[in-house]
Amino acid sequence: MNKLKELSKFLICTDCRSNLKYLKKTIHCQTCGRKFRIKNGIINLLPKHFAYKNPYEWVRIKKDDDHYTLDTIEKIFETFRDKHEEKNDMLELVSKYDMNIFGNVLCLGAGICVLPISVKMLFPPSKLFVVDIAQNILEIGKKLSELFEVSPKFFINASVESLPFKKNTFDFVISSSLLHHTDIDVSFENIYRVLKRGGLYITLQEPTCADITKRFYKFYFKTGFEKSKKAGVKRDVFSPKRIFGSLKQAGFKNIIIEKYKNPRYISKGVFTYYAYYSFLKIIPFLIVRNFFPSKVRIIAKK
Ligand SMILES: C[S@@+](CC[C@H](N)C(=O)[O-])C[C@H]1O[C@@H](n2cnc3c(N)ncnc32)[C@H](O)[C@@H]1O
Ligand SMILES: [Zn+2]
Numbered sequence: 001m002n003k004l005k006e007l008s009k010f011l012i013c014t015d016c017r018s019n020l021k022y023l024k025k026t027i028h029c030q031t032c033g034r035k036f037r038i039k040n041g042i043i044n045l046l047p048k049h050f051a052y053k054n055p056y057e058w059v060r061i062k063k064d065d066d067h068y069t070l071d072t073i074e075k076i077f078e079t080f081r082d083k084h085e086e087k088n089d090m091l092e093l094v095s096k097y098d099m100n101i102f103g104n105v106l107c108l109g110a111g112i113c114v115l116p117i118s119v120k121m122l123f124p125p126s127k128l129f130v131v132d133i134a135q136n137i138l139e140i141g142k143k144l145s146e147l148f149e150v151s152p153k154f155f156i157n158a159s160v161e162s163l164p165f166k167k168n169t170f171d172f173v174i175s176s177s178l179l180h181h182t183d184i185d186v187s188f189e190n191i192y193r194v195l196k197r198g199g200l201y202i203t204l205q206e207p208t209c210a211d212i213t214k215r216f217y218k219f220y221f222k223t224g225f226e227k228s229k230k231a232g233v234k235r236d237v238f239s240p241k242r243i244f245g246s247l248k249q250a251g252f253k254n255i256i257i258e259k260y261k262n263p264r265y266i267s268k269g270v271f272t273y274y275a276y277y278s279f280l281k282i283i284p285f286l287i288v289r290n291f292f293p294s295k296v297r298i299i300a301k302k
Helices: 003-008 070-083 085-096 114-122 135-148 184-194 211-220 222-230 240-250 272-280 285-291
Strands: 021-023 026-028 042-044 104-108 127-132 154-157 170-176 195-208 253-259 294-301
Touching: 003 021, 003 026, 042 135, 070 135, 085 114, 085 195, 085 294, 104 114, 114 127, 114 135, 114 170, 127 135, 135 154, 170 184, 184 195, 184 240, 195 240, 240 253, 240 294
Parallel strands: 042 154, 104 127, 104 170, 127 154, 170 195
Antiparallel strands: 021 026, 195 294, 253 294
């Protein structure tokens, strides 16, 4: 079946929430009349109020950061092929819980797609829907997938806070390092809606810190927060307790939140305080565990 036609069956309009139709090689909303743009094989299903503003000139792919541009894609490929921490991270989790990932899998905030690439390598039959709010970073992800010779099925420019999918669509929803860019209550509500009953939400490498420490970090890294806000990137950090409460509120059950012993650092400039993490290890374990920033992985069931 034509790929767009197949995709249209899973979609709703992010403006009026009607089902979408495939018509004359494009996807349309027959209720509000919106026609969704497709550029370089990536469909833009962002709600109208920011679909035409090119949101998220994402800080990591600024021109002067040569790590994430289409020109340096070969270099990115080599780095990830050699290290591929995301794959090991996922492998560790699925081995521990004896888990098989199958069916319709939605990967949110996929960025340069290292997580969906890992999932597709580990579970080739899964049908992957890759989503990110930034079109430009998805273009890099699409090229990177081609170099790895794995093929997520669909690349979609959309927001986790307004998912363009029908309810009960996905067997799995996965993400990595995404929640701190979103309103978690709205995100979990959306994720819960699109998951099938019994479906799992899995997130890896999510930054957290205790509620009482949060104020201090917000103050300490105020300039970083402001800089990111200017670039249109939301940034916050939530405590495991806050995340647990929000998941429960959305309806999730069997919630597991585990702290990483050795969290993977995010790139320079983003959550810079991870750079201090090794230094923090000299402070007694309990204090570090409870008051300093760390990262968690989460599993929750619908
Ligand atoms: C810290 S990066 C993590 C990228 C990737 N998951 C990884 O682990 O390398 C966060 C990603 O989430 C995307 N993002 C931010 N807010 C989003 C939202 N509301 N909906 C979907 N994606 C979003 C950003 O564009 C970025 O690619
Ligand atoms: Zn509509």
